Amino acid sequence: MHxxxxxxxLPAGWGGGVSPFGATWxxxxxxxxxxxxxxxxxxxxxGYAFLRMSSLYPWxxxxxxxxxxxxxxxxxxxxxxxxxxxxxxxAAKLGDRKTALRFLILTIAGGAxxxxxxxxxxxxxxxxxxxxxxxxxxxxxxxxxxxxxTGFHGSHVLSGLVVLTxxxxxxxxxxxxxxxxxxxxxxWHFVDLVWVFIFTLFYLV
Amino acid sequence: xxxxxxxxxxxxxxWITWGILLVITVAMLAAEKFHLPRIFLVLFxxxxxxxxxTMIGGNFMHLRYEQRNLAVIVAVGLLVxxxxxxxxxxxxxxxxxxxxxEPVAAPAAPAHHP
Numbered sequence: 001m002h003x004x005x006x007x008x009x010l011p012a013g014w015g016g017g018v019s020p021f022g023a024t025w026x027x028x029x030x031x032x033x034x035x036x037x038x039x040x041x042x043x044x045x046x047g048y049a050f051l052r053m054s055s056l057y058p059w060x061x062x063x064x065x066x067x068x069x070x071x072x073x074x075x076x077x078x079x080x081x082x083x084x085x086x087x088x089x090x091a092a093k094l095g096d097r098k099t100a101l102r103f104l105i106l107t108i109a110g111g112a113x114x115x116x117x118x119x120x121x122x123x124x125x126x127x128x129x130x131x132x133x134x135x136x137x138x139x140x141x142x143x144x145x146x147x148x149x150t151g152f153h154g155s156h157v158l159s160g161l162v163v164l165t166x167x168x169x170x171x172x173x174x175x176x177x178x179x180x181x182x183x184x185x186x187x188w189h190f191v192d193l194v195w196v197f198i199f200t201l202f203y204l205v
Numbered sequence: 206x207x208x209x210x211x212x213x214x215x216x217x218x219x220w221i222t223w224g225i226l227l228v229i230t231v232a233m234l235a236a237e238k239f240h241l242p243r244i245f246l247v248l249f250x251x252x253x254x255x256x257x258x259t260m261i262g263g264n265f266m267h268l269r270y271e272q273r274n275l276a277v278i279v280a281v282g283l284l285v286x287x288x289x290x291x292x293x294x295x296x297x298x299x300x301x302x303x304x305x306x307e308p309v310a311a312p313a314a315p316a317h318h319p
Contacts, residue, residue: 039282052298054299082265083219086265087220185265193258193262200233204233
């Protein structure tokens with residue numbers, strides 16, 4: 001069958017060809033990466049659900065283990081860094097390099113602050129006896145779930161900071177186009193999105 | 206999209222989204238104070254978690270401005286996979302717990318050799 005006949009038989013946007021999603025290949029690839037990375041976190045959260053529901057021992061009471069105001073502060077920092085990132089992307093699209101750079105730097109500061117808070121939280125819990133296989137508060141599997149979930153998320157924040165720093169340097173040098181900032185932004189918002197799930201399912205439920 | 210953004214203040218959407226996300230987060234943190242039955246509390250938290258995720262995906266990641274097929278593939282792919290994983294894991298984890306909580310037979314006494 002001729003290509004154009006085939007495309008005509010499909011609804012607009014589903015016909016394949018050069019740009020089936022109406023997006024550049026870079027953006028399409030970034031979305032494919034985000035979906036696969038999202039599936040990784042979906043598996044990790046399912047593993048956490050399994051550990052928690054199959055545990056014979058009571059799951060630790062969150063108020064005994066965490067400082068919820070501190071976790072709320074971490075959430076506030078990450079949400080704010082997403083807003084600054086969005087502003088940087090918007091500014092880059094409008095060709096306002098100065099504003100884009102300023103908000104990229106603010107986003108990096110937010111990410112670094114979040115990572116600092118996470119390092120403090122890990123240190124605090126380890127000092128109080130949290131280990132991968134044991135802890136003083138309840139089900140021994142709690143440590144595995146906590147360190148693996150927050151560790152994977154923290155490693156994403158760290159790699160996001162590397163990407164943002166490179167993007168900021170290249171923006172300052174006038175080498176990054178708006179699309180480069182947008183790609184970095186997609187990744188950063190994904191990191192924020194994953195935290196929404198970890199925050200709710202691990203810290204609140 | 207850039208034209209629409211210029212017309213309505215270029216960055217307004219990001220800061221409105223930020224404000225709504227903060228309000229929802231505070232509501233989620235305060236929910237426990239109302240001593241709701243656990244099932245309602247969990248449902249409340251899950252619904253607001255999905256609202257926050259939708260807002261981040263739609264407004265920050267611009268999915269609402271992309272072609273619908275991209276948004277559908279991303280959202281449905283992740284959601285359906287997660288639902289399948291959880292729906293298989295829940296009964297399995299409960300049955301593992303039930304098996305582990307059954308009384309274990311006492312180990313046979315070691316044989317005494319003269």
